[in-house]
Amino acid sequence: MERTFILIKPDGVQRGLAGQIISRFETKGFTLVGMKFMNVTKELAEKHYDVHREKSFFAGLIQFITSGPVVAMVWEGEGIVSSARKLIGATNPLSAEPGTIRGDYGVTVGRNLIHGSDAIETARTEIGLWFEEEELVSWQPTLTTWLYED
Numbered sequence: 001m002e003r004t005f006i007l008i009k010p011d012g013v014q015r016g017l018a019g020q021i022i023s024r025f026e027t028k029g030f031t032l033v034g035m036k037f038m039n040v041t042k043e044l045a046e047k048h049y050d051v052h053r054e055k056s057f058f059a060g061l062i063q064f065i066t067s068g069p070v071v072a073m074v075w076e077g078e079g080i081v082s083s084a085r086k087l088i089g090a091t092n093p094l095s096a097e098p099g100t101i102r103g104d105y106g107v108t109v110g111r112n113l114i115h116g117s118d119a120i121e122t123a124r125t126e127i128g129l130w131f132e133e134e135e136l137v138s139w140q141p142t143l144t145t146w147l148y149e150d
Helices: 010-014 018-028 042-048 058-065 080-088 101-105 120-130
Strands: 002-008 031-038 070-077 114-116
Touching: 002 018, 002 080, 002 120, 010 018, 010 070, 018 031, 018 070, 018 080, 018 101, 042 058, 042 120, 070 080, 070 120, 080 101, 080 114
Parallel strands: none
Antiparallel strands: 002 070, 002 114, 031 070
């Protein structure tokens, strides 16, 4: 099974949307294998967003992601990286389709509620940054047989 990294950002936590966001992934049939409620250190934030280091918005991004608690998660399921991106919606909530997390709850690009890995390799890297292997739980929910063919 494929895994992806999902982060409910400080605005999602502050707005009380964590439960509704988590519910979207559960309802889709994905399996939660790791979750932390935490404050993000500047060091972790800079590693996570290193690809944006040279961009003008980098400092503001670091300031925002460290401004309050987040919910860091690892989810598992067939095709979860691409499927999660569809659940999340476009980066700009004004362009995100209704029915997506950002389309339903987002207002601005700078406060777009959630991060999701954009590729399988990115997911591996991000999971490794945010979680130790022993923090992840491998298990099979009973509903798995109702979701996937043999």
